[in-house]
Amino acid sequence: MILIVDDIKANIIALKKTLELHNLEVDSAESGEEALKKILKNNYSLIILDVQMPVMDGFEVAEILGGSKRTKDIPVLFLSAANKQKKFIFKGYESGGVDYITKPVDSDLLILKVKTFLKIFQQQNELKSIRDLLSKEIEIRKEAQENLEIIVKERTNELVVKNEELELRNHELQQFSWVVSHDLKEPLRKIQIFNNIIKDKYLVQDDKAVDYINRTIKSAERMQNLISDLLEYSRLSANVPLEKAELNNLVNEVIGDFDYLIAEKKATVKVNNLPTIKGIPTQLRQVFQNLISNSLKFTKKEELPVIEVSCELIESRDFNSEQSDSGKFCKITVKDNGIGFDEQYLNKIFMIFQSLSDRKVYEGTGIGLAIAKKIIEKHNGLITAKSNVGEGASFIMVLPLDFSI
Numbered sequence: 001m002i003l004i005v006d007d008i009k010a011n012i013i014a015l016k017k018t019l020e021l022h023n024l025e026v027d028s029a030e031s032g033e034e035a036l037k038k039i040l041k042n043n044y045s046l047i048i049l050d051v052q053m054p055v056m057d058g059f060e061v062a063e064i065l066g067g068s069k070r071t072k073d074i075p076v077l078f079l080s081a082a083n084k085q086k087k088f089i090f091k092g093y094e095s096g097g098v099d100y101i102t103k104p105v106d107s108d109l110l111i112l113k114v115k116t117f118l119k120i121f122q123q124q125n126e127l128k129s130i131r132d133l134l135s136k137e138i139e140i141r142k143e144a145q146e147n148l149e150i151i152v153k154e155r156t157n158e159l160v161v162k163n164e165e166l167e168l169r170n171h172e173l174q175q176f177s178w179v180v181s182h183d184l185k186e187p188l189r190k191i192q193i194f195n196n197i198i199k200d201k202y203l204v205q206d207d208k209a210v211d212y213i214n215r216t217i218k219s220a221e222r223m224q225n226l227i228s229d230l231l232e233y234s235r236l237s238a239n240v241p242l243e244k245a246e247l248n249n250l251v252n253e254v255i256g257d258f259d260y261l262i263a264e265k266k267a268t269v270k271v272n273n274l275p276t277i278k279g280i281p282t283q284l285r286q287v288f289q290n291l292i293s294n295s296l297k298f299t300k301k302e303e304l305p306v307i308e309v310s311c312e313l314i315e316s317r318d319f320n321s322e323q324s325d326s327g328k329f330c331k332i333t334v335k336d337n338g339i340g341f342d343e344q345y346l347n348k349i350f351m352i353f354q355s356l357s358d359r360k361v362y363e364g365t366g367i368g369l370a371i372a373k374k375i376i377e378k379h380n381g382l383i384t385a386k387s388n389v390g391e392g393a394s395f396i397m398v399l400p401l402d403f404s405i
Helices: 009-020 032-041 058-066 086-094 107-169 176-202 207-235 247-257 259-265 281-297 343-349 368-378
Strands: 002-005 026-029 046-050 076-080 099-102 243-246 268-271 276-279 306-314 329-336 382-387 393-400
Touching: 002 009, 002 032, 009 026, 009 107, 026 032, 032 046, 032 058, 046 058, 046 107, 058 076, 058 086, 076 107, 086 099, 099 107, 176 207, 243 247, 243 281, 247 259, 247 268, 247 281, 259 281, 276 281, 276 393, 281 306, 281 329, 281 368, 281 393, 343 382, 368 382, 368 393
Parallel strands: 002 026, 002 046, 046 076, 076 099, 268 306
Antiparallel strands: 243 276, 306 329, 329 393, 382 393
């Protein structure tokens, strides 16, 4: 609604009719005091204010409005027939007016200005509403964050207490890595040794007992492998200095480590020219070791294994990026002709303790690919796989040549 303030009633009537012809809702006041009382009770989108009025002129009304938080954003349009000098116009703007119009007035221009100021006021209110909503959202999130911090703090304190209790009960557990590599592995080794002694010396004639002992030994081996893999997985969070990593050398070292298994399975391993990148050589070596190990493990009985490690330079950190000799990323593929897997389980294979194969036939801890994924992501890279059941698998990695990319 628009408020017209003028001490001359005829002026109000004429202006009111002009505005109402354009479907604009109008209210009026015949003095500054009456205008202020109405403004306190009603919400106005625009005030058309006469300058020269008795007792309280238009400038004083505008200054009072500008000093109130509730009314300071209401646009004030000064309209004057007498005060046309520049000093009055300047004073109008200084008092907080958005415009100063002198009579006689072009009604079309007046309506255009009125509608413009109404629209601006409406938009300002909408922005204010959005701002208020955002402020409330921020407060809600801040409160939620504070509550979360309290919960986390309480939970942390609980964990600290429990950890202290655990340390009191078993003071030898100084740190996780020491426990895993010594206190847990050593008993397992003894279990394997003593079970082998029992089997060889006392159970030679009892096939059933030998079978049970063999299962026990095998379970101990699996637990030992699981502990080693868990230790490796936990170490990946540590900060390690970057250095030059010659991928060709790393892959050849891995192939050398598997030479006995490659010979046993009559496998063929092909490696094309791999780049030198900036990274963590020991971790990258672990990636190729896990991938090539899987390719040698999940083979088909009727077909000799063939493993290909290939590479191409690409433009961006994207599996579908264009190939480029000057690319800043390398796309490395480890492909085999093994048993493959169903791609609907693609996300599952990179999760810790997940395996899609029968562990009675294909042994493993279910951590190898999770380790590979964590290492690749730590190098700001990507890893995925493509496969069909019975048609082999291709593991695809995208790595930056420079770790900082």
